Amino acid sequence: KAGVTQTPRYLIKTRGQQVTLSCSPISGHRSVSWYQQTPGQGLQFLFEYFSETQRNKGNFPGRFSGRQFSNSRSEMNVSTLELGDSALYLCASSLGGGPFTDTQYFGPGTRLTVL
Amino acid sequence: KNEVEQSPQNLTAQEGEFITINCSYSVGISALHWLQQHPGGGIVSLFMLSSGKKKHGRLIATINIQEKHSSLHITASHPRDSAVYICAAPISGGGADGLTFGKGTHLIIQP
Numbered sequence: 001k002a003g004v005t006q007t008p009r010y011l012i013k014t015r016g017q018q019v020t021l022s023c024s025p026i027s028g029h030r031s032v033s034w035y036q037q038t039p040g041q042g043l044q045f046l047f048e049y050f051s052e053t054q055r056n057k058g059n060f061p062g063r064f065s066g067r068q069f070s071n072s073r074s075e076m077n078v079s080t081l082e083l084g085d086s087a088l089y090l091c092a093s094s095l096g097g098g099p100f101t102d103t104q105y106f107g108p109g110t111r112l113t114v115l
Numbered sequence: 116k117n118e119v120e121q122s123p124q125n126l127t128a129q130e131g132e133f134i135t136i137n138c139s140y141s142v143g144i145s146a147l148h149w150l151q152q153h154p155g156g157g158i159v160s161l162f163m164l165s166s167g168k169k170k171h172g173r174l175i176a177t178i179n180i181q182e183k184h185s186s187l188h189i190t191a192s193h194p195r196d197s198a199v200y201i202c203a204a205p206i207s208g209g210g211a212d213g214l215t216f217g218k219g220t221h222l223i224i225q226p
Contacts, residue, residue, distance in 0.1 A: 033213075043201060045213030056212040088156055099214045100205040101146060106158040
């Protein structure tokens with residue numbers, strides 16, 4: 001089975017722009033979670049989607065949003081980029097229980113640099 | 116104060132040594148994750164456990180729900196075990212629901 005894939009792997013944007021990241025889960029997995037990793041804050045949970053609905057949400061501003069499609073693929077959008085949004089963005093999929101109850105399978109991440 | 120605390124932050128050991136990494140958390144939880152991250156960023160889930168002990172190869176994870184504490188042990192450590200080990204717990208609060216992560220333990224195993 002193919003693993004979790006994320007596109008693009010690297011991205012450079014400037015302040016004020018917006019960006020969309022994509023995540024394709026493992027086949028059969030219906031839960032997709034998004035995480036941000038920075039040297040200062042470490043790993044932080046952004047949100048989780050299940051059956052096209054946001055089921056859990058972390059403590060991030062509204063500039064961070066996401067959605068999930070009927071095939072379980074998910075996108076994450078960050079609007080009005082700030083320098084502090086530079087980070088590795090990881091998605092993870094699981095069968096259905098989400099990060100509270102299921103093993104998370106991580107993608108390779110998208111490294112976003114904001115100039 | 117982070118609700119999930121790990122110790123030690125950094126650990127250097129010799130090949131073959133028995134390694135212990137500790138994780139404590141502040142509130143009751145249903146399960147706890149142990150993750151491994153190699154240089155380059157890839158994260159692998161090692162264990163998810165809600166009670167007792169789990170073993171996979173040379174890795175052992177234990178959890179004591181009452182004491183709010185979990186440990187990850189590596190037996191017969193090897194240089195390829197060098198990585199960052201992160202524990203994570205599902206903690207709700209402040210309008211947020213999701214995994215809260217420890218800061219990670221940077222482990223280096225020298226040959």
